[in-house]
Amino acid sequence: MLLSSAYKRDQASGLRMMNHIYNEKVKVMAVTGGKGGVGKTSVSINTAAALAEKGQRVLVLDADLGLANVDVMLGLRAERNLSHVLSGEAELDDIIVRGPNGIGIVPATSGTQGMVELSSAQHAGLIRAFSEMKTQFDVLIVDTAAGISDMVLSFARASQDVVVVVCDEPTSITDAYALIKILSREHGVFRFKIVANMVRSLREGMELFAKLSKVTDRFLDVALELVATIPFDENLRKSVRKQKLIVEAFPKSPASIAYQGLANKVNSWPVPQQPGGHLEFFVERLIQRPEYKKDEVSE
Numbered sequence: 288m289l290l291s292s293a294y295k296r297d298q299a300s301g302l303r304m305m306n307h308i309y310n311e312k313v314k315v316m317a318v319t320g321g322k323g324g325v326g327k328t329s330v331s332i333n334t335a336a337a338l339a340e341k342g343q344r345v346l347v348l349d350a351d352l353g354l355a356n357v358d359v360m361l362g363l364r365a366e367r368n369l370s371h372v373l374s375g376e377a378e379l380d381d382i383i384v385r386g387p388n389g390i391g392i393v394p395a396t397s398g399t400q401g402m403v404e405l406s407s408a409q410h411a412g413l414i415r416a417f418s419e420m421k422t423q424f425d426v427l428i429v430d431t432a433a434g435i436s437d438m439v440l441s442f443a444r445a446s447q448d449v450v451v452v453v454c455d456e457p458t459s460i461t462d463a464y465a466l467i468k469i470l471s472r473e474h475g476v477f478r479f480k481i482v483a484n485m486v487r488s489l490r491e492g493m494e495l496f497a498k499l500s501k502v503t504d505r506f507l508d509v510a511l512e513l514v515a516t517i518p519f520d521e522n523l524r525k526s527v528r529k530q531k532l533i534v535e536a537f538p539k540s541p542a543s544i545a546y547q548g549l550a551n552k553v554n555s556w557p558v559p560q561q562p563g564g565h566l567e568f569f570v571e572r573l574i575q576r577p578e579y580k581k582d583e584v585s586e
Contacts, residue, residue, distance in 0.1 A: 312558045315427045315569045317350075317446035320453065321462030323433035326484045327452040328356055330517065331430035332386070333534050333543075337550035339388035340534075344424040346383070349395040350442050351432040358394040361386050362530030365394035372416045373409045379416040387535045391422060417569075426553070427569070435466050444474035445569050448556060450514070452482045455495050464502055471509045480514045482549070492516025515549040517542055 318334075320327040328351075335345045349357040349369075358365045363384050371377040383391045429446055431439045443449050449470065453463045470476040481499065483492035496513040503509050520542035526533040534543045 314558050315446045316448040317429040317443045318450045319431040321466035325452045325454045325459050328430050330452050331428050333532050333546040334549050335390045335428050336387045336532050336534050337546045339390045343426050345426045346391040346424040348393045348429045350429050352395050368394040368396050370396045373412045379420050380422050387532050444476050450480045452484050454485045471507055478510050480512050483516045485519045486516050489516050514552050517545045
């Protein structure tokens with residue numbers, strides 16, 4: 288996805304102007320996990336709703352471009368989605384749907400193979416859509432797809448904070464390590480925030496974090512921080528059946544309390560101080576091509 292230098296200058300200057308007006312300080316976090324089934328979408332939208340309850344204006348970007356599920360999980364009907372933006376049929380502001388506590392959601396498409404990997408023209412369209420956004424928000428949460436595709440890596444490296452969701456399964460730990468390895472060695476991301484999800488106790492969450500830290504400490508030059516342990520909660524299943532968030536349906540449940548704690552942590556993370564805020568940085572990073580380190584030896 289190599290874009291011309293003229294295009295980059297065009298987009299960057301337009302983006303700076305728009306962000307001065309609409310988004311001076313935007314906190315951008317990518318929620319990812321290396322594999323499917325770890326609960327990253329649940330983490331994304333429950334954290335978003337908990338942040339909104341605390342007065343933050345939150346936008347969730349469903350970045351699983353081929354298998355969208357955020358709007359489905361919430362029982363929302365999206366008339367249009369990201370494919371309509373990329374085709375030029377709609378603006379990004381036009382497709383936002385409102386979820387619990389007023390959170391904004393940018394729905395992706397589902398079951399569309401062509402959206403899994405964007406062409407350079409579609410990629411350019413995504414950049415343009417962000418540069419022209421007028422909707423005001425404080426926090427952008429990017430709910431990535433599973434795996435380590437180019438799009439997952441692009442969204443993660445462009446974000447201010449990378450949140451990696453893991454659960455206590457060998458494949459989850461292995462895949463989280465693979466994701467961290469690629470982001471650190473090939474994309475210059477060295478700080479990761481870890482969420483231990485669906486754990487039986489705080490101790491189990493800390494032990495899970497220790498397992499991942501042990502292998503990253505041995506082979507990688509990265510810093511991991513455990514930011515939340517989300518307990519296994521039967522109410523989560525009940526809320527999914529109701530197509531509601533657990534923080535909405537069962538606000539006093541153990542998982543809801545953990546999500547409130549995570550939202551407090553997110554609120555404490557610093558926001559960029561430079562004019563234009565971090566949305567500008569996020570979009571400019573999306574159009575940069577990473578410099579791959581050819582001399583790295585795989586572990």
